[in-house]
Amino acid sequence: MSQVHSNLQRSAWSDWWEGTRRTDIWWTLAWFDIVLRYRRSMLGPLWLTLSMGAMIGGMGPLYSSLFGTELSKFFPHLALGIIFWGFFSSMVADACNAFVSSANYLKQGYFPISLFVWRSIARNLIQFAHQIVLYVPVAIWAGISVGWHALLVFPAFAIAIINAHALGLLLGLICTRYRDVTQIVTSLMQMLMFLTPVLWLPENLPSRAKYILWNPFAQMLDLLRTPLMGGIANPYSWFGILGWTALSLIGSCLLFKKYRRRVVYWL
Template identity: 25%
Template sequence: MTIKIFSQLNLSLRRPEFWAYSSWLDIVTRYRRTRLGLVWLLAPVAVFMLITGPLYARMFNRDLASYMIHLGMGYAVWRLMVMVLNDSVSAFRSNKSFIQDGNTRLTDYTLKSIAKSLFYFAFSMIGMLAVMIWSPAVSAPAILTLFISIPIVLINLFWVGYSLSILGARLPDLGEVLNTILMVGFLFTPIIWEGNRYPADSLGGVVVRLNPAFHMLEIVREPLFGRMPPQSSIAYVALLTLSGWLLAIFLCRRYSRYVPIWI
């Protein structure tokens, strides 16, 4: 018996016309009337790095070239995750007309949220690529590790986004709860600061290492510096992926049929 979420996901991936094209169209429409157009997609990560990078590198007594990679990649991946989560929690309600017209392949709407955020992330990577080439802390082969680490992040973002979409359809207040959690989560995620500032056996270290975003960033950033991610992070992400997909399978099987009624 084919698991429903996988059969729907397979059809969605084979027919990307809706979720991929509509995501790109939303972005193009938004920036079409601005003078700089799609160049604005580069701005958030670039401005964040240029303003906060030199300041905090001096504050933490870090080499600027390596710290800019730590800061820029951390912020870019965090922004990708936050955009997917914020968009997913209202994905079904935002596409109410399509669902009620009969397009009940719910994976389309999760992929639409991911695709839109991924377009923003891809543009931000243009600036990051320039910084990585400039920085002696990152070698050319190390950049290729992003083709492994970023898909791992996306695989996890799918089950999170799908689960949030179903829960958000049933619980309208979930979006506000999520915004609060993400606002606090930024403070406990090593984007500006570094996770090794807190030893693993300290209270701060335990709190930081309970944060899933910490381990996602470790998986992405450590290989860029030519280091293997900690085994604890690899194990954490593997367990998170498995348990998360089991949750998504359960929610799909148990509650997906109620989504048209809830919205």
């Protein structure tokens, strides 16, 4: 039996673990993606920081005036909202194209498909690292003091990565089979940006419309942003995001087990 054939006969768990443990491959591929994107650029990935900084700097005073909110309170809220939402939306967009954009690798030989989901996550983590540094001068200017509860960002970020990987497998499989789903997801993310407190404060929301804060992106944003602003996230956000995580893990596991071998035929 050939090695390729024996690899295809592995269990779903073995297939997932083989891709997950090869950090050397997916981190290298992710780094090369960033390098190639900014090839022959003098500043390289620093353009990510500068472009995001220009957006935050331009929108902060404007939206603070529109909403009648003190700039020192609104600016950190907006900065973290834009940074984290950029991370979320980029993760989802890359999840839809995780396998399609890796077609050359998948067609040339056996690769565990989970490897390419980790590749997209690693690429977005590199981009996020270039953008989150913008919050440091904003927090210093606004005089934000964080306590021990800021450490809750780490478990919240771990949950975000787990969800990103689950959605990567789920959306990657669906969007590889049905290419129109990518456009649907893109349109949905554009709508969800305005239904998530990225550009506005939750306390400005009328009581009858509080239900929109139950969308998973709003809950994840609450868990990540509130501790960095010196507060404590709503306990309901933890319950909600843990429930959503369980559903996404179940859905991704079922699809991964059943359809992982068909990806190469769908490309």
